[in-house]
Amino acid sequence: MSKIYVAIIGAGGVGKAFISQLASYSSRNPSLNITPILISRSKTALISPDYSGLSLSNWASDLASATTPPPAFPTETLKFLSTAPGPVILVDNTSDEAIASSYPQFLSAGIHIVTPNKKGFSSSIDLWNGIYSAAKNGDNANGKGGFVFHEASVGAGLPVLSTLKELVETGDKIRKIEGVFSGTMSFLFNSFAPLSGDNGGKGFAECVVQAKELGYTEPDPRDDLNGLDVARKLTILARLSGLAVPSPTSFPIQSLIPSELETAKSAEEFLEGLPRFDGEMTKKKTDAEASGSVIRYVGSLNVERKEVKVGLESFAKSSSIAGLQGSDNIISFYTERYGANPLIVQGAGAGAEVTAMGVLGDLIKVVQRL
Ligand SMILES: NC(=O)C1=CN([C@@H]2O[C@H](COP(=O)(O)OP(=O)(O)OC[C@H]3O[C@@H](n4cnc5c(N)ncnc54)[C@H](OP(=O)(O)O)[C@@H]3O)[C@@H](O)[C@H]2O)C=CC1
Numbered sequence: 001m002s003k004i005y006v007a008i009i010g011a012g013g014v015g016k017a018f019i020s021q022l023a024s025y026s027s028r029n030p031s032l033n034i035t036p037i038l039i040s041r042s043k044t045a046l047i048s049p050d051y052s053g054l055s056l057s058n059w060a061s062d063l064a065s066a067t068t069p070p071p072a073f074p075t076e077t078l079k080f081l082s083t084a085p086g087p088v089i090l091v092d093n094t095s096d097e098a099i100a101s102s103y104p105q106f107l108s109a110g111i112h113i114v115t116p117n118k119k120g121f122s123s124s125i126d127l128w129n130g131i132y133s134a135a136k137n138g139d140n141a142n143g144k145g146g147f148v149f150h151e152a153s154v155g156a157g158l159p160v161l162s163t164l165k166e167l168v169e170t171g172d173k174i175r176k177i178e179g180v181f182s183g184t185m186s187f188l189f190n191s192f193a194p195l196s197g198d199n200g201g202k203g204f205a206e207c208v209v210q211a212k213e214l215g216y217t218e219p220d221p222r223d224d225l226n227g228l229d230v231a232r233k234l235t236i237l238a239r240l241s242g243l244a245v246p247s248p249t250s251f252p253i254q255s256l257i258p259s260e261l262e263t264a265k266s267a268e269e270f271l272e273g274l275p276r277f278d279g280e281m282t283k284k285k286t287d288a289e290a291s292g293s294v295i296r297y298v299g300s301l302n303v304e305r306k307e308v309k310v311g312l313e314s315f316a317k318s319s320s321i322a323g324l325q326g327s328d329n330i331i332s333f334y335t336e337r338y339g340a341n342p343l344i345v346q347g348a349g350a351g352a353e354v355t356a357m358g359v360l361g362d363l364i365k366v367v368q369r370l
């Protein structure tokens, strides 16, 4: 079989785990001739200019000592990838909006895209339409377009988008989707406000720092705490359910960022100031406890009523949402076929390894279609 070229942009938490899973997949499937030709971070890159391929054994130390800047995006990168002598899969492991905005160009050039980056699918509806009109698994089925898959953009490696697509494609009607959609928010409230009520004296800000250290948060944790990460995931689910939500800010979102910290100039400045507001979150927690409940950050999409909502709610301790552990997500699909008993997907919704699994799973979907 001819070579399958892979270009990897972003080598942070998810990127590193992805490369290690790809190396293992590639060695278990040598006949596929998986050939990495680009591994880049924001300032440096490893490039194989003659397309012979990069070694995945020492890539981390090679990249750490590299001085070559990444090819300019999109023009130089597009030129390099579109002149490869075989199929190319671009893996975007960043959360960069500018990279996501170029997906239509790459797809139109026949380059396949797999990514956990939500930005392309949850920003303006025009970008969404641009991506799906260029993609082979969109409106460009008979053209030269590349395939695009983004399972890890919602619920990390959990089969959320594949489940939803299959429900829709087989003719079921989605009525409502609801649950916990953020690994960070799940971890925060499961550890700050556990069912037992006793969290060992941890403040909310301390839990946020821990979520960041565990690799659950977005590169800037304010993107989780302001509710936008969950709003983006619901935007993606809404669009796949047939609701053309114009943008992720076109419905109510409850932010957990104290108004005094809205002007913080960096994530570091924000995290430094956050402990001053621990009392506010502790009050919400104790108010809920007084009525035998716990607080959890949830979202819901009511397709029939065209309503999307994102925010904090109180849940009875016996409910499945209150009983989640760690970074677990729980996503309930209420559909015509499933009736009153929803189809439920549950499990870790953040973390490098489970997210990388979703990205590699998408790469395998592309490979199977080549
Ligand atoms: N972490 C998780 O649990 C989950 C993450 N995701 C998504 O996965 C993506 C990656 O997350 P994560 O790995 O945690 O984030 P990190 O911050 O750990 O990594 C991001 C990587 O992207 C690189 N990068 C950023 N901009 C550019 C650019 N313009 N060109 C090249 N490289 C760039 C960074 O470079 P540098 O190293 O130089 O800073 C870094 O290597 C995000 O879109 C996130 O939403 C989705 C589901 C779960």
Ligand SMILES: N[C@@H](CC=O)C(=O)O
Pocket (backbone or CB within 6 Å): 152, 153, 154, 155, 156, 181, 182, 183, 184, 185, 216, 217, 218, 224, 229, 349, 350
């Ligand atoms: N920051 C996100 C990562 C996955 O999308 C989360 O916590 O869920």
Ligand code: NA
Pocket (backbone or CB within 6 Å): 151, 152, 153, 154, 155, 156, 157, 158, 159, 160, 161, 358
């Ligand atoms: Na997923």
